[in-house]
Amino acid sequence: MSLVDLTADGGVRTITLNAPERLNALDRPLLDELRAAVHQVADDTEARALVVTGAGRGFCAGADLDGLFGDRTRPTGVLRQVLLDVYASFLPLRDLAIPTISAVHGPAVGAGLNIALACDVIIAGPEAKFGPTFTSIGLHPGGGCTWMLTQRIGAGNAAAVLYAGDLVDAATALRLGLAQELVDDPKARAGELAARYASRSPRLMADVKETVRVAATSDLATTLDVESWAQASSLASEEFASFAERFTR
Incomplete structure (x- = not known):
C-alpha cells in the first residue's frame, strides 16, 4: 500500500498522506514518497x-521520532543534516508555481503542521487541531515553522503559540489567520477552491503567487516593480481581452 497517494481530477492534483492507523505520522518511507x-x-x-x-x-x-531521527545522541552537526533532509521532503511544496491548499480535518501537529503551513491556503474542519507543540516536548521548532507561522499570523501571535506549545483549535486558528476558512467538510471545500483556481490562467495564477511571496518579504517599491510587470503582461491576455470586449461593444 502506498503511503502517499497522488490523484488527478482535471487540472487538480491531490496528495493524500496515507498512514491512517498512525494518524499519518511521518517516517522516512512516507517522507520519501511525499x-x-x-x-x-x-x-x-x-x-x-x-x-x-x-x-x-x-x-x-508529526514525526515518528524513532523511525525518523534514529540515534539522537549523535553530534549536533550530524543531527542537523538529518533534520535538513527531513525538511527537504515537504518544503518543496512552497516552491510549486501552482496554488496549493491544505485541507485539515483533524490533528496537524509538529512537522504535520509544517506541511499544512507550506501550502498557500489552509481550510480547517471543526475537528482540526493545529499543533505548534515543540516546546511542550522540549524541542525547538523546525522545518520552517517559526518563519511560516510568523508570515501567516505575525510575530506576536507566532511567539505566543510557540511559547505555549499547546494545540490550537479550529476556531482560534481562524481568528488568528492560521486557517483561511472553517467549514464542515474541508476536503470538499478545498476541492472546490482548487477547481476554481485551476480554471484560471496558469500564468496569471503563478504570477499572483510569486507577487504575494515578494510582497510578504519586501517593501512596496520592490513589490510594485514585480506587480507592474505582471499586470502589464496580463493586459494582453485573452482572458482580459474577452472581459474588456463586453465594455467596448
Missing part, C-alpha cells in the same frame, strides 16, 4: 492546483 509526489506535481505540465490532506481522522500527527 518528496516524490511533490516533484511529480512540479513536473506535471497539466497540474493547475494542488490539495494536500490526510487519510483517516488525522491530517498528520
Whole structure:
C-alpha cells in the first residue's frame, strides 16, 4: 500500500498522506514518497492546483521520532543534516508555481503542521487541531515553522503559540489567520477552491503567487516593480481581452 497517494481530477492534483492507523505520522518511507509526489506535481505540465490532506481522522500527527531521527545522541552537526533532509521532503511544496491548499480535518501537529503551513491556503474542519507543540516536548521548532507561522499570523501571535506549545483549535486558528476558512467538510471545500483556481490562467495564477511571496518579504517599491510587470503582461491576455470586449461593444 502506498503511503502517499497522488490523484488527478482535471487540472487538480491531490496528495493524500496515507498512514491512517498512525494518524499519518511521518517516517522516512512516507517522507520519501511525499518528496516524490511533490516533484511529480512540479513536473506535471497539466497540474493547475494542488490539495494536500490526510487519510483517516488525522491530517498528520508529526514525526515518528524513532523511525525518523534514529540515534539522537549523535553530534549536533550530524543531527542537523538529518533534520535538513527531513525538511527537504515537504518544503518543496512552497516552491510549486501552482496554488496549493491544505485541507485539515483533524490533528496537524509538529512537522504535520509544517506541511499544512507550506501550502498557500489552509481550510480547517471543526475537528482540526493545529499543533505548534515543540516546546511542550522540549524541542525547538523546525522545518520552517517559526518563519511560516510568523508570515501567516505575525510575530506576536507566532511567539505566543510557540511559547505555549499547546494545540490550537479550529476556531482560534481562524481568528488568528492560521486557517483561511472553517467549514464542515474541508476536503470538499478545498476541492472546490482548487477547481476554481485551476480554471484560471496558469500564468496569471503563478504570477499572483510569486507577487504575494515578494510582497510578504519586501517593501512596496520592490513589490510594485514585480506587480507592474505582471499586470502589464496580463493586459494582453485573452482572458482580459474577452472581459474588456463586453465594455467596448
